[in-house]
Amino acid sequence: MAVEVVAGGRVIFAGAGSPLTEAKAIGLHGAVTEADVDRMEAAFFGRGEPARVVVCPLADPSFVESLGRRGYRIAGFENFLILPLGSDDAETPLTPEIEVRPIGSGELELYARVVASNFVGPGEPPDEALEMTVTMLGAAHASAFLACIDGEPVGGGAVLIHRGVALLAGAATLPPYRNRGVQAALHHARLALARRSGCDLAAQGAEPGSTSQRNAERRGFRIAYTRAILVRDPA
Known part of the structure; x- marks a missing residue:
C-alpha cells in the first residue's frame, strides 16, 4: 500500500x-x-x-x-454516521449463539480471508485483498474482532481509535450467516472497546440505504454528512 x-x-x-x-x-x-x-x-x-x-x-x-x-x-x-458515546451507555443483549472475540496471534490471515470477501466479491479473495486487510490492521490503534458461530469464524470487523474517536471499518459477514445478528454483535464488541478506551464518539461510513447503514442506525448512529x-x- x-x-x-x-x-x-x-x-x-x-x-x-x-x-x-x-x-x-x-x-x-x-x-x-x-x-x-x-x-x-x-x-x-x-x-x-x-x-x-x-x-x-x-x-x-x-x-x-x-x-x-x-x-x-x-x-x-x-454517508458518514456518528454516535456519541458515554461510559455508562446501556448495551443491547447479544445473541447467545454468536461469540465475538479479538483476533489471536497468528489469525491475521484467517481474519483477512473472512473480511476481504466483502470487498472483492464471491470466491477466494486475491492476495492483494488479503494484503490490504493486513495493512489496515497494521495501523496504530487498530483492533480487529472475529464473530464465530459454533466455533466457526463467520464475520469480522475492525475499529481504529484516535484522539477519542473510534472509526468502525472493514466489517463483513459470510453470505450463509447474514441476517443472524452477526453485525449487531460486532458493533457491540467494538463500541464496548471504544468506551473502555475513553472514546466519546464513534463513526463509520456506509452506502446510502445499505444494510450497513440500517445496522448502524439500529445501534443509534445518525448521519452527520454525505x-x-x-x-x-x-x-
Whole structure:
C-alpha cells in the first residue's frame, strides 16, 4: 500500500481496482491549488488507475471547482454516521449463539480471508485483498474482532481509535450467516472497546440505504454528512 499526502489529505493506492484506492480528506485544511490536484491525479494515472476522490462537504470550494473543470463525474455517495458515546451507555443483549472475540496471534490471515470477501466479491479473495486487510490492521490503534458461530469464524470487523474517536471499518459477514445478528454483535464488541478506551464518539461510513447503514442506525448512529465519490479516467 502506498500513501501520499496532498493538500492535507491522503491519496491511497491499495492495489489496482481496490475499493480502498482513493483520495480522501483533501481540502479540509484550506484552499487546493491546481498543482495539488495534478499531484493527486499523477498518483492514480501513473499506475494506470482512474482517479477516485471522496469529497467531504466541508472541503474548500476550490477543490470541488478544480474537479469540475477537469470533467470529474459522480460515481456514488457515502454517508458518514456518528454516535456519541458515554461510559455508562446501556448495551443491547447479544445473541447467545454468536461469540465475538479479538483476533489471536497468528489469525491475521484467517481474519483477512473472512473480511476481504466483502470487498472483492464471491470466491477466494486475491492476495492483494488479503494484503490490504493486513495493512489496515497494521495501523496504530487498530483492533480487529472475529464473530464465530459454533466455533466457526463467520464475520469480522475492525475499529481504529484516535484522539477519542473510534472509526468502525472493514466489517463483513459470510453470505450463509447474514441476517443472524452477526453485525449487531460486532458493533457491540467494538463500541464496548471504544468506551473502555475513553472514546466519546464513534463513526463509520456506509452506502446510502445499505444494510450497513440500517445496522448502524439500529445501534443509534445518525448521519452527520454525505460524501460524494467523484471519478475521472486516465486520458
